[in-house]
Amino acid sequence: MLQFKNVTKTFNGPQGTVTALNNISFTVNPGEVVAVRGPSGCGKSTLLLTAGSLLRPTTGDVQIGEADPYALPQNGRSALRTETIGFVFQQFHLVPYLSVIDNILLPSVVKKAEDAKERAQQLLNRFGMEHRAHHVPAQLSIGERQRTALARALFNNPKLLLADEPTGNLDPENGEIVIQALKTFAQKGGAVLLVTHDIADCATRTLQMKNGSFV
C-alpha cells in the first residue's frame, strides 16, 4: 500500500544541510500496522509527511497504492489524500468552531457523499461519542478529541492511515481505544503507519529510526 524506495529528504538551513531521511526504503502492506520508533528529531514526522504526499522527497520514490503522488499535480495529490489517506495527529487538529459531528463530516466538503450523515453517525457510535455529537472541541476531554480526530480520519474509508503519536496525550483508557481502532482498521485490510517514541503494542512490525535511517 505504501512503498518507500531509497527516499532521502534534506533541508537547507542556516546551519547547513540537514538530512532528515537518509536513503529509506520500506513497505507497509494492507493489514499491517507498522510502527516507526525513535527519539525526537530522528525524522519520524518527516517520514510521515512524506508518506502522506505532503512533503516531496529530495531523492527516491514514494508509491501509495498504484500512484506516485509526487508525479501528480498539487490538486491530484489533494484528491489522492482525500480518497486514500487518513491522518491522525498528536495535537488532533480539530476545527474549533465545528461540533463533533461536523468535524467528522469535514472531509465531505471536498468529497460529496449522499450517506455522509449516516457514516458520521456510525463513527460517532463506534467511538462512543453520540452524546457529544453537538459539542465543540473545547467542551471535550483530550480522549474525546482524539476519538473525534480518529473518526474524521476514517470518514472517507481510507486505505492508508498515518498516525503521528496518536496516543501521546491520552490516558491509558483512551489510548487503548485508539490502539484498538488502528488494529481494527488494519484487520479490515487497511495499512497503518504509526510514528511514536513509545512501544507500540499494536504494531505488526516496528522499525527503529535514528538520524534519518532505520537501524
Add this chain to the structure above:
Amino acid sequence: MKLRQLIQREMLFRRRRVLATLFAVTVAAGTLTASIAMLHLHDRAAQTLLNVREKETTDAGAALRDEMRKATLKLSFNLLILPDGVDLKQWYIDQESDLTLPETYGNQLANSGIVTVRHILPMIQKRIRWPETGRTIILIGTRGETAEGFSNPRKPLIQPVPEGTIVLGHELHRSLGLNEGDSVQLMGRNLTIHRLHEERGSKDDITAWIYLSDAQELLGMDNKISSLLALECLCGGGMIDKIRAQVASILPSTQVVEMGTKVLARAEARIQANTETYRQLEEEKAKQHELAIQRQRFAALLVPLILLLCAGWIGLLTFADVRERRGEIGMLRTIGFQTQTLLQLFLIKAAWIGFAGGALGYALGTGLCVFRISGTAGLTQADIASVWNGVHALYAIGGAILLMLISAWIPALTASQTDPAEVLRDD
C-alpha cells in the same frame, strides 16, 4: 457538509473579527455613498437655486424688453430743432434764447415728406416776469401740431391750447389760488384758464402755456418761433446723425438736439439693473461651480484615503485571520482541500461581509446624508428621496464586495498556498 456551512460557522465563531471587518467595509461604503449623495444633492440644490434666479432674471428681462418695446413704440425719440446759433450750454440754463426760427419752418418740415418725423410742434419759449402777479415764469406759446403736410396725419400727441386761453403749471395755479375757467391777465391780455396741470416736479410747474399767436403778439415775435419740437421720431440711436443731416438740408441754419425722456432714462436704469442681475447670476454660477469643484476635490481626496485605510484595515484583519487559522488550514490540506477551495473559504466570506457592509454602508451613508441635508434651500422632497436609488445601492454593494475581495485577496492567496508540511512540522 457544505463549504457555505463551514464559512458560516467560522464567521459565528470569530464574530468580533467579522464585526470589525464589517465595520471597516461599512465605513468605506458609507463614506463613498454619502460623498456621492452629498455631491449630487449639493449640485441639485445649487442648480435649482440658479434655475430660480435665472428664471426670475429672464422673466424680469422679458418684462423689461416688452415694456421697452411698448415705450419705444409709443414714444420713439423726441427731437428739438433750434436755431443754429443757440449756445446749448446757455440754453440748458436759461431755457430760452434770443435767436429765432421762421414760423414757416414747421410747415416746411411737414411738407418735406421726411418719414422719420411724425409730429411737429412749433413753439415759443421765453422766461418772463408776469407783471400782474410779480412772478417769474416760463411762457410757452404753441399752436398745436403742424399736420397739413403729412399724407397720413397721426392723432396729435399734445393737445393744443385754444386761442385766448392759458394752461398753468401746478406751482403757479396753487400759489395764486386759480381754478379752471377763471380769468387772468398776462401782460395786459385777458385769458381764460383752460387747464391746470398736476404737479410734475419740473420746470413745467412754473410754466404757462398760451396760443402761439398770442405769445408772438405779447413778445413781439410775429411769425417767429423759438424752436420746433419733433415728437415720436422713428429713429433708433444709430440713426440720429442721419436725421440731423436730413433736417439740416430741409431747414437751413438749424441744429437738432435729441431729447431724453424719463421713460427712457428709467428703462436704461432698469436695463442696467437687469445687466447687473445677469452679472450677479453669472458670478453666482461661477461661485457655485467653484464650490462644486472644491467639494469634488475634497471628496476625491477624502474618499480614496478612507477607502485605502479601510482596505488596509481589512487586509490586516484577514492576515490575522489567516495566521490564527494556520493549523486549521494545514489540517484542511491533509484531508484534501485544494488551493481553490481554500481560496473560496476566504473570498466567499469576504464577499458576504462586503455585501452586508455595502448594504449597511449604503443605508447609513444615505440616511446620514438625508438627515444632514434636509431643509437645505433649493432641495425638494423629491430631490432628497432621489438619493435612495437602487442603482446607487448596487454600486455601493458591488464596490464594497470588490473592496473586500481586493483587500482579502493577498491574505487568502497566502492561506491557500500554505505548506501543510511546514505547519504540521511546526506543531
